[in-house]
Amino acid sequence: MDTRRANRLVATAFVAVAMGMVGLSFAAIPLYRMFCAATGYAGTPNTTAAQAPGGNGTTIRVRFNADTNPGLPWSFVPVQLEVTVPLGEDNLAAYRAHNKARSPVTGVATYNVTPEKAAKYFHKTACFCFNQQTLEGGQTMDFPLSYWVDPAIATDPNTRDVKVVTLSYTFFPSMTDAEKSGALAKAGPHVGGAKTN
Secondary structure: OOHHHHHHHHHHHHHHHHHHHHHHHHHHHHHHHHHHHHHOHHHOOEOOOOOOOOOOOOEEEEEEEEEEOOOOOEEEEEOOOEEEEEOOOOEEEEEEEEEOOOOOEEEEEEEEEEOHHHHHHEEEEEOOOOOOEEEOOOOEEEEEEEEEEOHHHHOOOOOOOOOEEEEEEEEEOOHHHHHHHOHHHHOOOOOOOOOOO
């Protein structure tokens, strides 16, 4: 093989590897989210479209937590702090946000579930996460979500000790801010949408 042909082969292989690496870098976040949603890794709730199977008489406590990035002039709180729900049954909850600024402000929410090992059993069927939410100056809005907890959480040897699951949402000023914080790496894909008051 002559030197020119060898050089072209090496250059082509290098370009192919570089293009493959660029492609993988763009695919990394969506692939990571899919992995987390499928496995419950990093506290990512299951967001499949599966319907709740119905209760079996067993209950679990669900706590709700709300955080706001310091760059967002909102107050953000859960409407209910804790509820006891039947495993396998659909449930509703809500969070309330208030824009303390005088002008419109847009925020984006991410979420996770703790303990992380319970996340794959927590099914969110509709929520307000990852959608831009704009509040006018001084406006207050409720953000509902629907969810159910899989009865299998009580029989899995790794999770049958779990008596309390916490669902946490954090609002950021923008998707870029959420990405910078690392919150998106721990969040699952968006399902459903918010209804406003």
